Amino acid sequence: MSGQVDNSAEAKGWHSVVNDWAADQRTFRVSWGKLMMWIFLLGDTFIFSIFLISYMTVRLSATDAWPNASQVFELVVFGHTVPLFLIAIMTFILITSSGTMAMAVSCAYRKQKKLAVYLMLATAVLGASFVGMQAFEWSKLIADGVRPWANPMGAAQFGAAFFMITGFHGLHVSAGVIYLLVVARKLSRGDYDQRGYEIVEISGLYWHFVDLVWVFIFAFFYLW
């Protein structure tokens, strides 16, 4: 009694959309691994969104004044105080790493395996330097007396939210660096020669996601 469902090719409008999506065997023309990464990233998006929304909420509920971000994150360079100097470099590095990652994906699909491996290593190095600079920034803030539970410049929630969210993001970047290194090593060893190099794109999806999240953290933390 499949007559209930208009599966015919002549199905019109809404029915044809449903039929396309509901076709047998597979809904999306992508591999299992890539689809899994997309769905995982959707869940991870929710995690970071909720982190950021929680940050906005505690920023509103905090009773002490919120510190001025451009003062907190300024750096003295050659005798000049430049606001957001370090963050600008970090953001630049991370976005550059997205560029090298995209090039790695492109090379992998053009079967330029060696180049893809080098570009992935470059991405990992950029990512690692981002984490290193974040550690430097943390140490600077800690030297200034900012703690998760207290903050000489105002609301305690500033330190709490900052360490928690950048820490969570930093963990993502660190995990990404390890992930990229593992994939690059297996790629250069020839583990994927039979199956194809789609894994490079899948790891790239994760990397771009981590970058995109940083853009939002940057906007909400440093520019607001």
Place this chain on the structure above:
Amino acid sequence: MTISTSYAAAHQHDQPGSFWTRYVWSQDHKVIAIQYSLTAIFVGLVALVLSALMRLQLGFPGQFSFIDSTHYLQFVTMHGMIMVVYLLTALLLGGFGNYLIPLMVGARDMVFPFLNMLSYWTYLLSVLVLLASFFVPGGPTGAGWTLYPPQAILPGTPGSGAGILLMLISLAIFIVAFTMGGLNYVCTVLQARTRGMTLMRMPLTVWGIFVATILGLLAFPALLVSAVMMFLDKTVGTSFFMPVIMSMGEQLDYSGGSPILFQHLFWFFGHPEVYIVALPAFGIVSDILATHARKNIFGYRMMVWAIVAIGGLSFVVWAHHMYVSGMNPYFGFFFATTTLIIAVPTALKVYNWVLTLWQGNIHLTVPMLFAIGFIFTFVHGGLTGLFLGNVVVDLPLSDTYFVVGHFHMVMGVSPVMVLFAAIYHWFPKVSGKLLHDGLGKLHFWGTFIGTYLVFLPMHYLGFLGVPRRYYAISGTDFIPESAQSLNSSITVAALVVALMQLLFIANLIISLRWGKTASANPWQATTLEWQTPQTPPAHGNFGPQLPTVYRWAYDYSVPGARDDFIPQNLPDSAVVIDDAQAYAKAGQ
């Protein structure tokens, strides 16, 4: 990557050698499903014992010296959390989801078997961490299953030291386990269906589990984030959820946090969680009703869209759990409205179940009894939900036993009825043995009548104003003496219900050992899991050739056909037709 691993490749794993690789570190979805189910049933029994202890105190206050107020609160908390997360979610998705998805959509296994195995072991770790909290100084947390701060992490609440921390860690581990399993379920349903198995031919069981898993993947992040923040509040002294506060006569170092934020995050998880439990139950009960009434499910497409609509709406109703916290009236109005809207697709499902039964050839088998019992308990709990969805009605009732009665009916008893129906229904496939019928019927009537005797009077207690969560209510002026008599009778009924579950466990063991051998398709069902060459299905599920699907899952009693069911994998040419005219008229 090919969609179906070749049978030869699957067959290589068929003889993985030792006992350990086959039954312990197994990557076979069926073994993982059984591991999940047994672990979930085990913690479920722990939670059942806890509820019996609570009822002993409430029914006969002060008679049992080992239940003091501290223990009582800990029992409440652990009972709630275990039942909702570690039993229902794990058994419905980890157990039935794992077992049924690949078999019902015609796949050889989940798409990522290793991840699937990892999911189970991570789940087991979360259970062990949770149970470990019974043995730490101060015991498990007694903050109530909602774990509201500030009280959850302040001294004065039982288990506010190690107990609450272990609870938060255990939840975080559980979420990791669920994510690994959930990604598997979603990808398998979307990408690994066999030929002919379109989404709109999938059994409703798979639809329910599929949508519930998506809800889980999007709702659990809120719980994870709130667990992380509360963990930081407790350990390093941040003030995410903690306002300026006095505790035990001293001002604490917290300031400026928002306890309401936690409630929002918790219920943004908590309400979809209700449907993470309910949607698989909806799906399973639809299939069981159709099979045992020998009739196609009424309004299949409507049922699918209702599942999807309920899933979507469940993300915009969460604050109806927070009316008593106080909120902007427009806010309350919005959430009351969305809450009542969700009743529309839900009622549609109930009508369709009843219409499926209408003029069906009803076989009152044990799974069918539980499925019909579910319709009763669910309508019951659903109707009281309409009361509580309205702000003005909710305010006076929210902290009373009315709410306890309501949510136990709708998301305690109802999904559990479906779980029993599902176990009785699929046990022959899983084990190759039939469960004992007489014991099963006794189990059903004891549980069905018993739970009504437990939860129906609670609504009345709620109208009297008996507050929930309280250790003792004696000496309260506005509560009449008779409330205590009612409480005692509830306790007696609850103990009988608990004993009935031991009968069920005994039935499982006895039938496994001495039960009648089941045929491949004892209920004469149409779906693919009953068409496997072996019972129980072997590794790879379907033998050398994956089945091809020619029809939807509900070809029962098709006019003109000789048999009253046509399996999904039977081509039109192979259907035995007695009355070609009637058959053609039925649209075949």
